[in-house]
Amino acid sequence: MPYVESIKVFCRVVELGSITSGGRDMRLTPAVASNRIKELEKRLGVRLFDRTTRKLRTTEAGQLFYDHARRVIDTLDDAEAALAGFSGQLRGALRVSSPLGLGQRLLAPLVPAFADSHPDVQIQLRLSDRKIDLLEDRLDIAFMLGNPPDSTFKQRKLADVPRALVATPDYLAKHGTPDSPQALMNHNCLLLRYPRSPEYFWTLNTSDGPLKLNVLGRFDADSSDILTDWALAGHGIANKPRFEVAMHLGSGALVEVLPQTPPMPTSFLCLYPHRKLQDPKVRLFIDYVAEALKPQLRAMS
Structure with a gap:
């Protein structure tokens, strides 16, 4: 069993790119994970990684072993899962x-x-x-x-x-309340963006059907909660799942913008x-x- 566990550690190290990350994923300290790799290399008689101060890279032997080892681990996981149906x-x-x-x-x-x-x-x-x-x-x-x-x-x-466009009363008092979807183009829209984001636009549900708007904003984030914080601080209008801002809408800290043409549900x-x-x-x-x-x-x- 220690051999199988060492193989599992090795696979996660390859997949996550470092001994520290692979060990953490397996709930092991970096030292323990490193020892597992060394024991595996000793048993196999080959070097599995080329180690430098900046990067960990699999050797040709290491990549070959990974390709086979991953299939073995997946098969073992599937076998254990199948037996759970018998044992309950x-x-x-x-x-x-x-x-x-x-x-x-x-x-x-x-x-x-x-x-x-x-x-x-x-x-x-x-x-x-x-x-x-x-x-x-x-x-x-x-x-x-x-x-x-x-x-x-x-x-x-x-x-x-359901989703909602939200902003603080202070923001709307200072910058005006949009009276149409097109008016959003004149506001600071708080955007969820990250590398390879699937879309950079908002789609509103209008009487004429979905309307796609390429809204603009002076800053964006890859965390939805940060957008909520910015909206609460009065920095702009956010497009949020309603359950995430229900408490703030109920307290009046945020108000709904363009409720007659809300964002399309997600x-x-x-x-x-x-x-x-x-x-x-x-x-x-x-x-x-x-x-x-x-x-x-x-x-x-």
Whole structure:
């Protein structure tokens, strides 16, 4: 078993590009992860990495071993997952990703109860508003807000999430309240942007159908929560999922802009690789989230 665990560490080091990152992903210290790699090299009789002060790079032998080792580890994971259906005992790591706002407000509060019901499952929740890669990041489930991507991954839509344009009363008093979608072009729009962002525009739901606007803003961020903070500080207008700003709308700290032509709803969905469908803990966690969030999801729709 230590040999198998060392192979798993090796695979994550290759995928994440450093011993520190690979070890952290496996919940190991850099020293322990480094020792696992050294033991593996000693056993195999080859050098798996070329190490420099700046970079860790696989040798030709290391890349060859990784290509075979990754298939072995995936097969072992699939075999353990299949046996869980017989034993009824879920076990192993469950890697879940989500955008920051969605993860913090809706998913994170659900994790402890699921973990209490399945003590042999380790849930690794990764929150980021950046675009993720299920295969490269070795994710089991990716929850997301947005249009379903064109991909070979399995998808399950959980709800339509309404959005709202929001700003502070002070900002609107100082800069004027937009009376039409086109008037947004004269305002500082707070934009969610990051490398390889799927879109840099807002689409509003009008009586004539969807209207796409290439809005402008003097600053942007790759964190949805930062946009909320900027809006609350009176720096501009933000386009937000309504559940993320409901509290601020209720208190009056933010007010809705152009409620008659709101942004188009966004989809709340999850993606997972086809091979993960046979893993009972993947199906069970998705079902658990969908059931636990039914009141909120019903309110969103």
